[in-house]
Amino acid sequence: AQTVTQSQPEMSVQEAETVTLSCTYDTSESNYYLFWYKQPPSRQMILVIRQEAYKQQNATENRFSVNFQKAAKSFSLKISDSQLGDTAMYFCAFMKPGAGSYQLTFGKGTKLSVIP
Amino acid sequence: GAGVSQSPSNKVTEKGKDVELRCDPISGHTALYWYRQSLGQGLEFLIYFQGNSAPDKSGLPSDRFSAERTGGSVSTLTIQRTQQEDSAVYLCASSPRGPREQFFGPGTRLTVL
Numbered sequence: 001a002q003t004v005t006q007s008q009p010e011m012s013v014q015e016a017e018t019v020t021l022s023c024t025y026d027t028s029e030s031n032y033y034l035f036w037y038k039q040p041p042s043r044q045m046i047l048v049i050r051q052e053a054y055k056q057q058n059a060t061e062n063r064f065s066v067n068f069q070k071a072a073k074s075f076s077l078k079i080s081d082s083q084l085g086d087t088a089m090y091f092c093a094f095m096k097p098g099a100g101s102y103q104l105t106f107g108k109g110t111k112l113s114v115i116p
Numbered sequence: 117g118a119g120v121s122q123s124p125s126n127k128v129t130e131k132g133k134d135v136e137l138r139c140d141p142i143s144g145h146t147a148l149y150w151y152r153q154s155l156g157q158g159l160e161f162l163i164y165f166q167g168n169s170a171p172d173k174s175g176l177p178s179d180r181f182s183a184e185r186t187g188g189s190v191s192t193l194t195i196q197r198t199q200q201e202d203s204a205v206y207l208c209a210s211s212p213r214g215p216r217e218q219f220f221g222p223g224t225r226l227t228v229l
Binding site for chain 1: 151158159160161164169172174175205207211214215216217218220225
């Protein structure tokens with residue numbers, strides 16, 4: 001079974017600064033997908049960024065980028081130029097394709113607070 | 117277009133009662149997932165539907181939990197004889213077939229007294 005670990009339960013960052021959220025995972029699979037989801041107080045989970053394990057290039061979406069280290073099984077999220085609207089819970093998630101069910105395995109989450 | 121909708125938004129029930137939670141996926145999405153989010157356990161997968169295939173029920177915590185998906189669209193999660201440990205937010209997500217982004221609904225917060 002896959003496990004996802006987020007070692008930082010809470011983090012804070014000053015507005016306009018950069019913050020990195022950590023995620024490690026454990027799997028014996030070679031092909032898989034990794035995701036970062038954001039959950040603001042409204043409870044609506046929103047996809048932030050996605051990475052396919054077979055791609056060596058790190059995914060980037062505007063101010064959000066990942067550092068994907070496959071050998072180390074690490075998938076950290078960097079948020080640049082932090083904004084107040086980035087305040088939310090952030091969940092790292094793992095997906096193993098090909099077994100019929102594309103369920104997500106989530107980490108426990110990191111609560112990020114952006115301070116004005 | 118409309119996103120995933122769930123009803124009710126909040127549900128308070130008494131221990132031992134049955135509850136039904138509803139999910140309306142995004143039109144055209146063939147895959148539908150239910151997850152449970154609780155303080156102690158985090159986010160857990162419950163059940164997966166794909167088209168007309170048999171659902172993957174491997175995440176259901178007990179036989180008090182069941183789900184169905186009618187006509188490949190709307191899904192209902194039923195919890196029988198609710199217990200206090202069933203208190204959680206129940207999230208529904210839908211996606212196109214395959215390892216695609218899952219779009220989540222706003223969830224139903226269930227409180228069992």
